[in-house]
Amino acid sequence: xxxxxxxxxxxxxxxxxxxxxxxxxxxxxxxxxxxxxxxxxxxxxxxxxxxxxxxxxxxxxxxxxxxxxxxxxxxxxxxxxxxxxxxxxxxxxxxxxxxxxxxxxxxxxxxxxxxxxxxxxxxxxxxxxxxxxxxxxxxxxxxxxxxxxxxxxxxxxxxxxxxxxxxxxxxxxxxxxxxxxxxxxxxxxxxxxxxxxxxxxxxxxxxxxxxxxxxxxxxxxxxxxxxxxxxxxxxxxxxxxxxxxxxxxxxxxxxxxxxxxxxxxxxxxxxxxxxx
Amino acid sequence: xxxxxxxxxxxxxxxxxxxxxxxxxxxxxxxxxxxxxxxxxxxxxxxxxxxxxxxxxxxxxxxxxxxxxxxxxxxxxxxxxxxxxxxxxxxxxxxxxxxxxxxxxxxxxxxxxxxxxxxxxxxxxxxxxxxxxxxxxxxxxxxxxxxxxxxxxxxxxxxxxxxxxxxxxxxxxxxxxxxxxxxxxxxxxxxxxxxxxxxxxxxxxxxxxxxxxxxxxxxxxxxxxxxxxxxxxxxxxxxxxxxxxx
Numbered sequence: 385x386x387x388x389x390x391x392x393x394x395x396x397x398x399x400x401x402x403x404x405x406x407x408x409x410x411x412x413x414x415x416x417x418x419x420x421x422x423x424x425x426x427x428x429x430x431x432x433x434x435x436x437x438x439x440x441x442x443x444x445x446x447x448x449x450x451x452x453x454x455x456x457x458x459x460x461x462x463x464x465x466x467x468x469x470x471x472x473x474x475x476x477x478x479x480x481x482x483x484x485x486x487x488x489x490x491x492x493x494x495x496x497x498x499x500x501x502x503x504x505x506x507x508x509x510x511x512x513x514x515x516x517x518x519x520x521x522x523x524x525x526x527x528x529x530x531x532x533x534x535x536x537x538x539x540x541x542x543x544x545x546x547x548x549x550x551x552x553x554x555x556x557x558x559x560x561x562x563x564x565x566x567x568x569x570x571x572x573x574x575x576x577x578x579x580x581x582x583x584x585x586x587x588x589x590x591x592x593x594x595x596x597x598x599x600x601x602x603x604x605x606x607x608x609x610x611x612x613x614x615x616x617x618x619x620x621x622x623x624x625x626x627x628x629x630x631x632x633x634x635x636x637x638x639x640x641x642x643x644x645x646x647x648x649x650x651x652x653x654x655x656x657x658x659x660x
Numbered sequence: 661x662x663x664x665x666x667x668x669x670x671x672x673x674x675x676x677x678x679x680x681x682x683x684x685x686x687x688x689x690x691x692x693x694x695x696x697x698x699x700x701x702x703x704x705x706x707x708x709x710x711x712x713x714x715x716x717x718x719x720x721x722x723x724x725x726x727x728x729x730x731x732x733x734x735x736x737x738x739x740x741x742x743x744x745x746x747x748x749x750x751x752x753x754x755x756x757x758x759x760x761x762x763x764x765x766x767x768x769x770x771x772x773x774x775x776x777x778x779x780x781x782x783x784x785x786x787x788x789x790x791x792x793x794x795x796x797x798x799x800x801x802x803x804x805x806x807x808x809x810x811x812x813x814x815x816x817x818x819x820x821x822x823x824x825x826x827x828x829x830x831x832x833x834x835x836x837x838x839x840x841x842x843x844x845x846x847x848x849x850x851x852x853x854x855x856x857x858x859x860x861x862x863x864x865x866x867x868x869x870x871x872x873x874x875x876x877x878x879x880x881x882x883x884x885x886x887x888x889x890x891x892x893x894x895x896x897x898x899x900x901x902x903x904x905x906x
Contacts, residue, residue, distance in 0.1 A: 556712035556730035557755035
């Protein structure tokens with residue numbers, strides 16, 4: 385039989401849940417805002433691949449005693465740079481290469497963790513996060529990416545919107561589409577790295593794609609889509625953490641599962657005719 | 661005499677294979693309109709992409725006075741994007757070089773005025789994707805007006821457009837011309853080309869360039885369209901017949 389539901393105040397009373405809650409609030413701002421651009425610019429697969437690509441880097445860093453955050457940033461940043469420099473624009477084609485990268489990254493990570501460095505015990509944590517073990521450094525990183533996401537949305541949002549709506553016309557008008565897109569890819573990569581402690585390499589899309597995918601079913605305007613995505617990311621994070629505390633299950637996957645349920649609920653109540 | 665608005669000299673371009681377009685040389689002055697005629701795959705869009713700076717010329721050169729306003733074909737802008745007609749018109753202000761700052765009051769006023777000019781002042785807050793094809797083209801024209809470009813590249817702006825929108829868009833061409841802007845329009849409609857100052861006929865190469873009287877004869881049209889053209893009334897009228905592969 386399930387335990388009685390804990391008081392919601394426990395989320396702020398206990399030190400480790402307070403840190404987890406703060407982490408989720410910061411990631412809701414960064415992930416919510418960026419998820420809007422990720423969904424509109426068709427970068428969901430890129431985001432998932434950037435998260436997964438960090439897995440072998442994290443394994444190697446852990447075995448070598450190096451900073452996992454720096455290793456993940458190097459891998460995700462390198463991947464974002466490669467995508468940004470290819471001839472196609474973000475979101476156009478390249479799916480096969482991304483799928484191959486996903487397979488190679490996961491296989492290499494598992495082989496390295498199990499057979500090379502014998503650190504298999506940490507694989508679950510790397511793949512699915514350890515929200516309860518969030519440290520002060522993780523909060524600082526998340527606060528920085530949250531601030532960057534807000535500033536970038538204000539300054540570069542109109543360019544990202546114009547490029548996503550009609551890239552040819554934007555480039556012809558002299559709008560710096562390529563540089564702005566590189567900033568977007570780099571920011572997504574940095575946010576993926578910031579989200580790794582909370583939800584791990586495999587579940588980053590739950591914070592960086594799902595909120596806007598759900599908000600898009602309800603919102604007609606760009607501004608409401610972004611605000612809705614941040615709100616849904618907050619609800620997803622807080623509800624997921626509370627449920628994990630109540631049911632004594634891993635919080636990262638619970639947050640991801642709540643995101644999936646939220647999306648399903650929104651899809652059920654959305655107005656007819658809305659573009660998914 | 662003022663500098664040309666658009667100039668191409670021995671221009672050719674490709675997408676990596678054989679040339680998509682070659683041997684294009686023409687010049688257009690400010691306050692002139694140019695109709696670019698040709699069959700599907702004839703190089704009209706390629707020419708506009710080169711002039712817009714979106715595709716590099718393989719050989720030769722192209723020069724445009726300032727940053728052109730480019731209206732790609734109607735299927736290029738994303739209909740699922742959550743933007744209103746006013747949002748799209750305001751995108752024209754990004755060309756003014758202050759893209760990192762919110763639109764200024766006079767840019768917002770220009771967007772309202774542009775939408776009014778194309779007859780869409782009551783649809784400002786409609787989602788772009790929910791508008792009709794003709795209304796969407798008018799919104800994109802409003803964006804070009806806000807951009808205030810000296811050169812406009814309009815790729816088949818009348819394709820699939822309702823008669824009311826087509827009439828308003830055609831009237832706008834004349835207004836833009838009167839304002840001293842150079843307007844380049846690609847189309848399949850041979851008859852409408854007679855209303856332009858110059859006509860450029862393309863079929864993966866330049867077939868002809870000149871006034872409508874010089875270019876819209878049976879010989880040039882048949883060289884441009886091949887089997888896709890039917891010339892009527894002894895050459896005074898012509899219709900294109902599109903062949904689609906299935």
